[in-house]
Amino acid sequence: MSCKYDLLIATGLFPPDIGGPATYSKILSVELPKRGILVKVLSFGEVRHLPKLVRHLVYTWKVFRLAPRGKVVYAQDPVSVGLPTMVACGLRRRSYFLKIVGDYAWEQGSQRFDVTDLLDDFSTRNNYVWPVRVLKKIQLLVARRAQKVIVPSEYLKKIVGNWGVSKEKIEVIYNAFEAPASLPAKETLRQGLGLDGLVITSVGRLVPWKGFELLLDLMPELMEKFSNLKLFIIGEGPERNKLEKLVATKNLTNVFLTGRLLQNELLKYIKASDVFALNTSYEGFSHQLLEVMWCGTPIVTTAVGGNVELIKDDETGFLVGYNERAALKSAIENILVDSDLASRLSQAAQTKVSEFSKDRMIDKLLKILSLS
Numbered sequence: 001m002s003c004k005y006d007l008l009i010a011t012g013l014f015p016p017d018i019g020g021p022a023t024y025s026k027i028l029s030v031e032l033p034k035r036g037i038l039v040k041v042l043s044f045g046e047v048r049h050l051p052k053l054v055r056h057l058v059y060t061w062k063v064f065r066l067a068p069r070g071k072v073v074y075a076q077d078p079v080s081v082g083l084p085t086m087v088a089c090g091l092r093r094r095s096y097f098l099k100i101v102g103d104y105a106w107e108q109g110s111q112r113f114d115v116t117d118l119l120d121d122f123s124t125r126n127n128y129v130w131p132v133r134v135l136k137k138i139q140l141l142v143a144r145r146a147q148k149v150i151v152p153s154e155y156l157k158k159i160v161g162n163w164g165v166s167k168e169k170i171e172v173i174y175n176a177f178e179a180p181a182s183l184p185a186k187e188t189l190r191q192g193l194g195l196d197g198l199v200i201t202s203v204g205r206l207v208p209w210k211g212f213e214l215l216l217d218l219m220p221e222l223m224e225k226f227s228n229l230k231l232f233i234i235g236e237g238p239e240r241n242k243l244e245k246l247v248a249t250k251n252l253t254n255v256f257l258t259g260r261l262l263q264n265e266l267l268k269y270i271k272a273s274d275v276f277a278l279n280t281s282y283e284g285f286s287h288q289l290l291e292v293m294w295c296g297t298p299i300v301t302t303a304v305g306g307n308v309e310l311i312k313d314d315e316t317g318f319l320v321g322y323n324e325r326a327a328l329k330s331a332i333e334n335i336l337v338d339s340d341l342a343s344r345l346s347q348a349a350q351t352k353v354s355e356f357s358k359d360r361m362i363d364k365l366l367k368i369l370s371l372s
Helices: 020-035 052-069 082-092 104-112 130-145 154-163 186-193 212-225 240-249 263-271 287-295 305-309 325-337 339-353 358-369
Strands: 005-011 039-043 070-075 097-099 148-151 170-172 198-203 229-234 255-259 275-278 299-302 318-320
Touching: 005 020, 005 052, 005 082, 020 039, 020 358, 039 052, 052 070, 052 082, 070 082, 082 130, 104 130, 130 154, 148 154, 148 358, 154 170, 154 305, 186 263, 198 212, 198 263, 212 229, 212 240, 212 325, 229 263, 240 255, 263 287, 275 287, 275 325, 287 299, 287 339, 299 325, 318 325, 325 339
Parallel strands: 005 039, 005 070, 070 097, 097 148, 148 170, 198 229, 198 275, 229 255, 275 299, 299 318
Antiparallel strands: none
């Protein structure tokens, strides 16, 4: 069968889905044809409406049917699309490339199976309940059988290496930041959104490792110093009901859980804010932080994962320990009271974000995929 395209992208998310993998796959699908490289995207969204086991079988069949028509198969995660890709390509005796942006076994273990270890420890241990052990084995098997594993940070290279994947097989390519259409000035946005006083924004999936509870816990103390302070938590996820109950219990009338917002609306809130706070125990490589840096909102986040590859403490933002209450509170207060400090951090971050160019990312990817 002759090739109909150069690259088959197997992805779990693709617009209108939101998230880093969706953004990444969309960039490739738009930019690679401009370089004469034909792309076919196979989104898991095509089968998500089916029952769980059936959807994976159908997706495997789709990869099996399409794989011979492309020169390169590129899966965007090690489980939902990676496992079907491994099976289909194995049957076709085809190689595949794999992108890993997180540890699926750890995420599921944290949400569903009472795993409390942080990722660095989790990646080196195996004393967990059997469903977690199975997921760990699946992602390791899929990664080992890939021709190359591509990760977006040095931190994730270390984590995947801890799984048992050869370091020589793992390539680091930082994700690109594609600036959206320009936004109005901060004060114009605040007027349009009906915001007054001081505003903290935090964004992310509402899951335990994002640390939103500490932000809620700090708000009464912060309001003793900043009576007009508001906190917006933007995102959706399994912890929403728990967070809403905490807001009600603490009578935090100045805290707002907005749910998921479209990117343009999300960026408006970020740019209109005085501080962006992300108290997370884990980030592989945060595309969200790149967006905040572009908006020019001063950042307070944790010195974990890929964050330290984006943020330099007291230069492009503030880095604190995960759930370190006093440090997080102090960093937020310092930004809110010192406009010169806020401006310095903002300008340095906007300069830094320019390093994450689309052309740089694509050039390196095409070299690894042997499509350049």
